[in-house]
Amino acid sequence: MKVELLAITPDAEGVIARCARVSHRSEGKATPEADAKLIRRLIELGHESVLEFATATFLVEGISRAAANQLTRHRLASFVQESQRYVDVRERGLVRPPTFSEDQWRKAVSLHRRAVELYQNLISAGLPKEDARYILPIGTETRLTVSANFREWRHIIRLRGSRAAQWEIRQLAREVLRILKQHAPTVFGDLEVNG
Numbered sequence: 001m002k003v004e005l006l007a008i009t010p011d012a013e014g015v016i017a018r019c020a021r022v023s024h025r026s027e028g029k030a031t032p033e034a035d036a037k038l039i040r041r042l043i044e045l046g047h048e049s050v051l052e053f054a055t056a057t058f059l060v061e062g063i064s065r066a067a068a069n070q071l072t073r074h075r076l077a078s079f080v081q082e083s084q085r086y087v088d089v090r091e092r093g094l095v096r097p098p099t100f101s102e103d104q105w106r107k108a109v110s111l112h113r114r115a116v117e118l119y120q121n122l123i124s125a126g127l128p129k130e131d132a133r134y135i136l137p138i139g140t141e142t143r144l145t146v147s148a149n150f151r152e153w154r155h156i157i158r159l160r161g162s163r164a165a166q167w168e169i170r171q172l173a174r175e176v177l178r179i180l181k182q183h184a185p186t187v188f189g190d191l192e193v194n195g
């Protein structure tokens with residue numbers, strides 16, 4: 001899986017603090033240290049609505065349809081996903097779950113190859129891609145863009161990075177968090193995706 005940051009609010013933490021300070025007219029007290037302290041305090045108090053003033057957009061490639069289905073359940077995020085109705089996906093690989101042994105994976109790849117062959121034959125026979133795709137496995141790779149504000153990213157990372165979540169979406173949560181921590185260490189510094 002490849003996760004690439006496409007866009008992020010410039011000076012995101014400065015913007016969040018600037019907006020938060022309107023409430024107490026404390027703009028005159030703004031310094032990077034005071035802003036970080038303010039943001040940490042607001043998060044501790046659960047006043048996370050100010051985090052909505054910053055957003056981040058990612059391109060995710062090589063994620064399975066199975067994991068993409070989980071991610072797109074997050075209603076406050078925005079998505080564009082590659083359409084299997086219009087794009088010929090015979091080149092798309094199969095995502096390998098870590099639990100597969102070599103022998104199990106060889107069999108899965110062989111089955112996938114046969115499914116892709118049939119997919120190709122169905123298209124050659126005149127079926128539309130949107131129907132031919134029905135025989136492709138749920139582990140088939142897809143690509144998507146996802147955009148969300150920082151409040152929603154914290155929510156997604158907490159839910160999808162927890163040990164209760166599946167390995168692949170946890171991998172995504174870990175990578176998104178790693179990138180967001182570089183750009184907004186105060187907002188995301190208290191979150192971890194362990195294991």
Ligand SMILES: Cc1cc2nc3c(=O)[nH]c(=O)nc-3n(C[C@H](O)[C@H](O)[C@H](O)COP(=O)(O)OP(=O)(O)OC[C@H]3O[C@@H](n4cnc5c(N)ncnc54)[C@H](O)[C@@H]3O)c2cc1C
Pocket residue numbers: 073074075076077152155159160164165166
């Ligand atoms: C470990 C795990 C297992 C799961 N298993 C299943 C499963 O077996 N089957 C299944 O169907 N789903 C499953 N889910 C998906 C889960 O039920 C949620 O649909 C998904 O995690 C999105 O969460 P959310 O609604 O909190 O987040 P978002 O859609 O991202 O929303 C963020 C927050 O906004 C608020 N919000 C959003 N929309 C509304 C609304 N309409 N009304 C009121 N408040 C709203 C809520 O506070 C919500 O928490 C699973 C999720 C996890 C993490």
